[in-house]
Amino acid sequence: MIDVQRLRVVVTGMGSVSAAGIGVERLWNAARTGQSGVGIAHLPRAGSNRVNLAAQVKDFEPEAFIERKLLPYCDRFAQLAIVAADEAMAQAGIGRDHRLGERTGVILGTAVGGITTIDDLCYTDLVLKARTDPLSVPRIMGSSAPSHIGMRYGCTGPTYAVTSACASASQAIGMGCFLIRSGLIDRAIVGGSDSSITALNIRAWETLRVLTPDCPRPFSIGRNGMVLGEGAGIFVLESEATAFARGATVLAEMAGFGTTSDAFDIVRPDVEGAANAMRIAIADAGLVPEQIDYVNAHGTGTVANDNVEAKALRSVFGPRLRELAISSTKPIHGHTLGAAGAIELAITIMAMREGIVPPTINWLGPDPNIGSDFDPVPNEARRRPIGAAMSNSFAFGGINSCLIVVPAP
Amino acid sequence: MDVDRSKLAEEVLEVIITEGKIDRSKITSNATLESLEVQSIDVVMILMAIEEKFSVYIPIDGSIAEAKDLTSFVSSVVERILEKRD
Numbered sequence: 001m002i003d004v005q006r007l008r009v010v011v012t013g014m015g016s017v018s019a020a021g022i023g024v025e026r027l028w029n030a031a032r033t034g035q036s037g038v039g040i041a042h043l044p045r046a047g048s049n050r051v052n053l054a055a056q057v058k059d060f061e062p063e064a065f066i067e068r069k070l071l072p073y074c075d076r077f078a079q080l081a082i083v084a085a086d087e088a089m090a091q092a093g094i095g096r097d098h099r100l101g102e103r104t105g106v107i108l109g110t111a112v113g114g115i116t117t118i119d120d121l122c123y124t125d126l127v128l129k130a131r132t133d134p135l136s137v138p139r140i141m142g143s144s145a146p147s148h149i150g151m152r153y154g155c156t157g158p159t160y161a162v163t164s165a166c167a168s169a170s171q172a173i174g175m176g177c178f179l180i181r182s183g184l185i186d187r188a189i190v191g192g193s194d195s196s197i198t199a200l201n202i203r204a205w206e207t208l209r210v211l212t213p214d215c216p217r218p219f220s221i222g223r224n225g226m227v228l229g230e231g232a233g234i235f236v237l238e239s240e241a242t243a244f245a246r247g248a249t250v251l252a253e254m255a256g257f258g259t260t261s262d263a264f265d266i267v268r269p270d271v272e273g274a275a276n277a278m279r280i281a282i283a284d285a286g287l288v289p290e291q292i293d294y295v296n297a298h299g300t301g302t303v304a305n306d307n308v309e310a311k312a313l314r315s316v317f318g319p320r321l322r323e324l325a326i327s328s329t330k331p332i333h334g335h336t337l338g339a340a341g342a343i344e345l346a347i348t349i350m351a352m353r354e355g356i357v358p359p360t361i362n363w364l365g366p367d368p369n370i371g372s373d374f375d376p377v378p379n380e381a382r383r384r385p386i387g388a389a390m391s392n393s394f395a396f397g398g399i400n401s402c403l404i405v406v407p408a409p
Numbered sequence: 410m411d412v413d414r415s416k417l418a419e420e421v422l423e424v425i426i427t428e429g430k431i432d433r434s435k436i437t438s439n440a441t442l443e444s445l446e447v448q449s450i451d452v453v454m455i456l457m458a459i460e461e462k463f464s465v466y467i468p469i470d471g472s473i474a475e476a477k478d479l480t481s482f483v484s485s486v487v488e489r490i491l492e493k494r495d
Contacts (some may be wrong), residue, residue, distance in 0.1 A: 207453070224468045225468040225469075304472045
């Protein structure tokens with residue numbers, strides 16, 4: 001019988017599209033140097049939104065990357081996923097010349113799938129009273145991104161979308177890791193993608209009152225909310241034996257995954273649920289809290305999330321908290337919802353590979369509610385060897401997901 | 410200016426009472442949001458009504474999150490409205 005705890009899973013490719021541009025390299029450079037991609041949102045149609053900030057992917061020309069005949073079937077969230085997947089697969093050294101077959105699965109997260117297409121559909125039908133897009137259904141479905149990527153590389157193994165709001169990508173990556181460990185598949189294309197920057201969506205978020213009208217500043221005094229972003233992050237995960245057999249370069253080991261549900265409130269976060277997800281992930285990696293050097297926090301910049309996350313971290317790490325570097329990179333790439341866990345894991349892996357902790361930018365000073373034993377790596381990157389790193393994702397609905405990476409074995 | 414501010418505070422208080430479904434008999438000088446049974450979802454509805462009436466977006470975080478009693482809640486809303494007007 002396979003010991004699921006013993007089978008190592010490694011990362012052999014990474015790809016990303018974000019407000020920093022196309023590619024993990026641009027994302028990492030922006031995170032490391034504190035270059036924010038947040039700006040005045042360019043919206044397809046004006047609406048009643050008052051907040052006008054977002055971290056958008058600028059000047060994205062899908063025709064440059066995706067076959068013209070395929071584009072009508074792809075909502076923007078699927079386009080971003082395809083471009084990120086092509087980067088990840090190229091890095092992994094896997095081409096499209098032969099079909100990968102049933103030992104490769106595709107599991108991607110998305111919080112809102114083809115919501116831009118729904119927005120267009122409503123506008124065209126209800127306002128313009130014009131002919132609607134006959135391909136709306138295949139564009140809207142949240143599983144369209146994994147299906148397109150599966151078709152692109154001939155992956156006939158388990159293929160599905162995970163939708164758990166802002167924990168979607170993190171859970172998708174974790175589930176891909178578990179499927180490989182279980183022996184069901186040898187390789188998984190995992191990650192997440194979301195694109196929802198329309199006037200209607202910004203309005204929906206701002207009426208919940210959680211968007212900042214001016215500037216996102218996680219863990220800082222004076223913070224007043226989050227900023228929406230869009231993007232995709234994709235990884236190629238393989239069993240160590242599979243990667244070794246084909247001579248692949250290993251970027252990191254996907255060492256631990258922990259996921260829990262608060263079963264408490266649909267919008268309010270809970271300390272215990274978040275703390276337990278971290279504990280489970282650390283134990284799953286075979287580590288103890290003292291071995292974690294860097295945490296890429298969920299850190300949305302809302303009062304509620306950041307206070308609860310700080311308490312949860314304190315509960316897990318105790319005195320180790322003082323020595324832990326914790327940063328939120330959301331002011332760089334925005335809150336990308338169902339892509340957040342993937343985009344932030346890419347930054348976490350780069351931080352570990354380069355021994356540089358990216359900063360929490362826009363930080364004004366310590367918040368007494370966060371505590372003085374909490375180091376958010378304010379405003380400037382710091383050199384630090386990282387032996388193990390954690391990426392946190394906490395979602396509306398109370399779903400928590402944490403991933404642990406360690407250097408390549 | 411001060412007359413403006415107190416008139417504005419009265420108008421804001423009216424919106425809070427209506428949208429927060431607050432029992433007027435419970436309003437005292439040191440009433441807290443808790444003693445008035447105002448929950449976070451009520452605050453979201455109050456801020457929606459404030460936006461409709463005064464055309465100002467106020468996030469639930471920031472000074473609103475710090476306001477524990479009715480008086481400071483009203484004054485932080487009034488501040489945000491006046492900031493927007495300036």
